[in-house]
Amino acid sequence: MKASRRSFFRQMSAAAGALSLSGMAAKAASFEVADGLKSLQSLDPITAAEDELSWAAVRQAYTVSPSIINLNNGGVSPQPKVVQEANDRYYHLSNEAPSYYMWGILDQGREPLREKLANLAGCSPDEIAINRNATEALDTVIYGMDLKKGDEVILTRQDYPNMINAWKQREMRDGIKLVWLNLDMPTENADYVVKAFTDAVTPKTKVFHITHMINWNGQIMPVKRLCEEAKKRNIFSLVDGAHTFAHMDFKVPDFGCDAYGTSLHKWLCAPFGTGMLYLRKERITEIWPIFTNDNPRGDNISKFESLGTRSFAPEQAIGQAIDFHNAIGPKRKEERLRHLKNYWCEKVKDHPKVKLNISLKPDFSCALGNFAIEGKEPGEIATRLFNDYKIHVVGIVWENIKGVRVTPHVYTLTSELDKLAAAIHKIADS
Known part of the structure; x- marks a missing residue:
């Protein structure tokens, strides 16, 4: 299973730069979406949340930018191709x-x-x-x-x-x-x-x-x-x-x-x-x-x-x-979204200059998260994340909330959140 997953992600990486799909490739991608949804439907929500292979297949349902990591889905979300x-x-x-x-x-x-x-x-x-x-x-x-x-x-x-x-x-x-x-x-x-x-x-x-x-x-x-x-x-x-x-x-x-x-x-x-x-x-x-x-x-x-x-x-x-x-399943979707938020938060929360502006407990948060870096303004951080790493987030300064909002969606991969976490560490260290 591990070998097949590694093979899948190698194939995904090789295709990441493609801007369009041939007819045959499009059919293959459609099959992967259906296959991924079928796989998720066989799993309980907690287990499904961490099944990267299935979520990578679901990603194929979206026309995701190959050059920008979109982590501002809280503003407005993209639509699957079928929509x-x-x-x-x-x-x-x-x-x-x-x-x-x-x-x-x-x-x-x-x-x-x-x-x-x-x-x-x-x-x-x-x-x-x-x-x-x-x-x-x-x-x-x-x-x-x-x-x-x-x-x-x-x-x-x-x-x-x-x-x-x-x-x-x-x-x-x-x-x-x-x-x-x-x-x-x-x-x-x-x-x-x-x-x-x-x-x-x-x-x-x-x-x-x-x-x-x-x-x-x-x-x-x-x-x-x-x-x-x-x-x-x-x-x-x-x-x-x-x-x-x-x-x-x-x-x-x-x-x-x-x-x-x-x-x-x-x-x-x-x-x-x-x-x-x-x-x-x-x-x-x-x-x-x-x-x-x-x-x-x-x-x-x-x-x-x-x-x-x-x-x-x-x-x-x-x-x-x-x-x-409904094909994903409301509870499976919720648990995946919460998993994604917790995934990147766990990777940055122990940095001495990083502060999380959100709880990691399920009763108090789900997909939306927010962080701050000591000594840096939210707008400055958001600009650097985009200019240097092509990660799209939004700086927030509103009443007593000050930080950068990060909002993944079901098409977001943990490999993209690894890039986010690494970028946050570099900015915090600079």
Whole structure:
């Protein structure tokens, strides 16, 4: 087995510089993808996480750059070829007769797609709206809630800027009060986070805005406990799940949240500009849609999809992304992503000048990681990693989080993370 694995990686290395594949090679690559998925499906998640041969085969499903090591998948993830091809196919079909194929044919696929997304999310299709990204999903709720002057919203300085800005606009426009928490991160103390929220509650508190995974460093928040605390107090719980849906294995209703918004072009690897809103059935009538239909106070989730003309191609190609995700298996994917983060972190954590800004415990982190080097600015480190080693990461300076974010994906190989670790050591020693 070891000999065959060495042989495989020699073949992979020899082909690394190729920019395109011949027809026969493409068929071979396709076979390797199917073979790798079949191999992973036969393994338990923990064992599968370390099976480099199978993941190297899965890599063939992506059009990975041969010259850049992309470790900024947290911004937006690439799509497997099957998703890219579906998107292209639907787009070209639409152009044959737009009003017929878009509205008469492709639009008929929305309800089956809604069912697939609901199955992945673990909820009823009546609670899923399909949109363009987490910002649109969450803004729908933020702007659609009936809040009045003096009502309070608890959120953190570490939340995503688009959400912060949406709440600030409501503060300016409607006179609501934003109650800010500035959390020390990373933390392995869920009680600390829960207490910070509950201590800030007053009789005027109407909303907990909860980021499931902090995008700056990968900190996982105790969402279920926070939603439970909100429910006890009749407080609306709004969860930003941009970085966790199809990243970690869970069912959205298990958190007990009232609403959950996410982008599908991140960890699900769906087409760019695709997203989803989950809204608990009994809350639908309470939320005003941004783009309204003829019944804005109705209980039909589709009232949040009255966007006018839009491209149906990326929306329908979400289905292929779900199929690919399920072929890997949600839990196997989660464990592989966590393994990759821990892999590079373990290789650099003992360097005296390197500081990890993320926990290595599974309850508090998964794929996203963040590190700092003593005496060096995050932007400087990120620039050197790209210029000297062609490793693409992002420097982060946000509130009390300062470091370089590293985000691998399922197509990332540990051999690439070896290069990252070696580069970090060289930069730290310089």
